[in-house]
Amino acid sequence: MARLAGVSRATVSYVLNNTRAVRISEPTRRRVHEAARELGYVPHAAARSLRAGHSRMVLIPAPSVPAGRLYGRFLHELQWALGRLDYTVVQHGTIGLPGDEAARAWAELRPVAVLVPGTGLGPQGVAVLKRSGARAVVTVGPEAVEGAHALLMDHASVGHQAGAHLYERGRRRIGVVVPEESGLDMFSRPRLEGVRRALDGTDGSVTELPLGYDEDSAARLAARWRGLGLDAVFAYNDEYAMLLMRALQDAGISIPEETAVIGADDLMLGRLLRPRLSTVHIDLPSGRDLAELVDRAVRDPGAPLERHPALGARVVHREST
Amino acid sequence: MARLAGVSRATVSYVLNNTRAVRISEPTRRRVHEAARELGYVPHAAARSLRAGHSRMVLIPAPSVPAGRLYGRFLHELQWALGRLDYTVVQHGTIGLPGDEAARAWAELRPVAVLVPGTGLGPQGVAVLKRSGARAVVTVGPEAVEGAHALLMDHASVGHQAGAHLYERGRRRIGVVVPEESGLDMFSRPRLEGVRRALDGTDGSVTELPLGYDEDSAARLAARWRGLGLDAVFAYNDEYAMLLMRALQDAGISIPEETAVIGADDLMLGRLLRPRLSTVHIDLPSGRDLAELVDRAVRDPGAPLERHPALGARVVHREST
Structure with missing residues (x-):
């Protein structure tokens, strides 16, 4: 590279390492960079970070x-x-x-x-x-x-909002969907906790509802729905809400008359459903x-x-x- | 680290660099690794890769x-x-x-x-x-x-399958949704091309339909739908299909009688829609x-x-x- 740029090897090293202690003219710097580009030189990120700190x-x-x-x-x-x-x-x-x-x-x-x-x-x-x-x-x-x-x-606030809303709408026996899919615990547990907190000290009750993200699981839950005696459900998020709402409708349960359904995330798909899905809008940072x-x-x-x-x-x- | 492990600095270096040329007993290796862990030593990925090649x-x-x-x-x-x-x-x-x-x-x-x-x-x-x-x-x-x-x-095959299916179902004036969102061209262009190829040399025609992923854009398209004289639409994927199908239904257009709709990706949401959404299933590697x-x-x-x-x-x- 020194030969191509017509400078010494030390100069090449100073320029590519961006050493400011040594004065090198702009044209020389440019020649070195051009030679580097021509030769396909790629700096080593880690080596560079060692130098730069x-x-x-x-x-x-x-x-x-x-x-x-x-x-x-x-x-x-x-x-x-x-x-x-x-x-x-x-x-x-x-x-x-x-x-x-x-x-x-x-x-x-x-x-x-x-x-x-x-x-x-x-x-x-x-x-x-x-x-x-x-x-x-x-x-x-x-x-x-x-x-x-x-x-x-704090995802508890998502559940708290949902729970308080359902209670205000006159619902008392509230189901909370807890996805069976692994890796979602860190969201679903605090959401469930938030609903419990919202209902704490009231005449309302909370029932945990495990649900897998597939139609069979939703159909099974819908089939035993009337036995559960629930009048509302917070369905974890909008996608689980869409899945469960379809299964409940297919089982002849009217929404919201018989069971109110609320999701979370405020995805567009909720607005496309009939009835339009209530949801908890989440502002991420x-x-x-x-x-x-x-x-x-x-x-x-x-x-x-x-x-x-x-x-x-x-x-x-x-x-x- | 050498002091903590009770060995020479050279031995530490051999062990941590995994040098196989030098014989070092298992207990010694273990002592070095333990000392390294205790001191919170983290190897430098790049330096290690330089050594290992x-x-x-x-x-x-x-x-x-x-x-x-x-x-x-x-x-x-x-x-x-x-x-x-x-x-x-x-x-x-x-x-x-x-x-x-x-x-x-x-x-x-x-x-x-x-x-x-x-x-x-x-x-x-x-x-x-x-x-x-x-x-x-x-x-x-x-x-x-x-x-x-x-x-x-080759995403053209996705469009080809959709176009051929619609043609076989007796549809002749086929719309193809092209999302307005940037970054999707690399999928939407070949999909459109595939529909064109499937209809090539037949009595069918293809109309390009730009669509943004929002309800207003879908409502505008639905409002001028009858003027377009289409009897089918390949809606790019299942999510755009859900959006457009809802807008068409809200505009009083019956599906599939008046307009057939097909998506792509075979997402679960398509099975939750009414009518259930036809789709192109894509097998990724x-x-x-x-x-x-x-x-x-x-x-x-x-x-x-x-x-x-x-x-x-x-x-x-x-x-x-």
Whole structure:
């Protein structure tokens, strides 16, 4: 490369390593970069990060279940926002490893920041990441973790909103769908808990309803529906609500007269159903706000840890309740 | 670490670098590993890959639009399958960079294999990746790229199946939905082309129907439906089909009598609609087969390039056509 650019090897090294201590003229820099491009030179991200002290990589563990529409959009917006701030987002597929072991795998890539949705990462994992050079660790989940910034997303509020709405509409015997699919516990448990809390101390009752995401499971539940004596159901989210509502309608149960149904996520499909589906609209944190939090934390790793509540939940009342 | 393990620094280095040329007893190895764990030592993936000659990282560019349900499941299954073969999957968020420039960004992470869905990567990008140490590049898309293995997914066959089905059902004036959302061209264009090909040389005609994924756009299209004189529509996929079918029904158009509607993807929601939605079932390549192709290619980078057709499409006839 030195020969092609007509400069010394030391100069090539200074330019490509972006060494500012040595004065090199702009035309020379340009010649070196052109030669590098021509020869197909690709810098080694990790080697470069060793020199620079840190990389521009933000690592996010890939979700352990296929991402739903709402989370998929959030992640996409977040990638855009981080990209605009000149970070590269890498989703790391650490399926099946418990949090602190996964943290060791993430640390091997030497990310400058790590953004962890959900639960599982503990204070030890945070420490491993920081020792390996991560300037910021941000969790997005129900609880803050020692040493990490936190966006606090309490899914209990989703259930609480649904439960309170159904009670206000005069319903007293309320079923709550708990998906049988693995990996959804971290959302479904707090949602169920939220409904219980909303009904606590009232004359209302809560019944847990396990449901698989398939028509047979829904038909079986619908077949024993009248025996359960429920007058309303919070169906976990809009997709489970669509599945259950169809099965109830096919079993001759009128909605909302006999049973009120409410979902969550406010997907468009709910507006396309008849009756139109009531739902809990969930405001996830904006990708831009989260990207800016990451950037602040990277710039000033010594700043106090930030804690933000970051989940808005409000009922959208339509025809099914 | 040497002090804690009670061994020499050279021994620590041999053990952690997994140097097999030097004989070290099992108890000593164990002591070193224990000391490493206690001190929170995390190997540097890139440094380790420099020593070993290659990493175990398979890089996949993150999709430039939020992934749909079908692709999301495929990616998830692929991650599992690669994980079982001891690879780590990293999704790289290179949104907005053209293929060969993106390849340079991927190359910086020194992946052992790169798996590229869609179009955009050219022979130059493949060469950059290989020079940087990638032992295999696999594309999953409509065309093979020089230097890379290819799973060939021709979405024209999806449209062809839909068009042929509608024609067989006696329909002659066939609309084809083309989503207005950006990033879907790479699927919607070949699907449209496939319908055209199925109708080629017959007395049938094809009308392109731009449609945004929102109720207003669907209502506008439904309002001018009768003026279009169509008797069938291939609605791009099941979600657009649900949207359009609802708008047509709300406008008083009976389905399938007046207009037949067919989607694609065979999502469960199609079975929950009334009338039940006909659809084109798409078989994506299995995650396991694809993981095994990657593994073969990594083990033997000199082997001849593989080319496999990898998309099955067949009509599932229900009530809407």
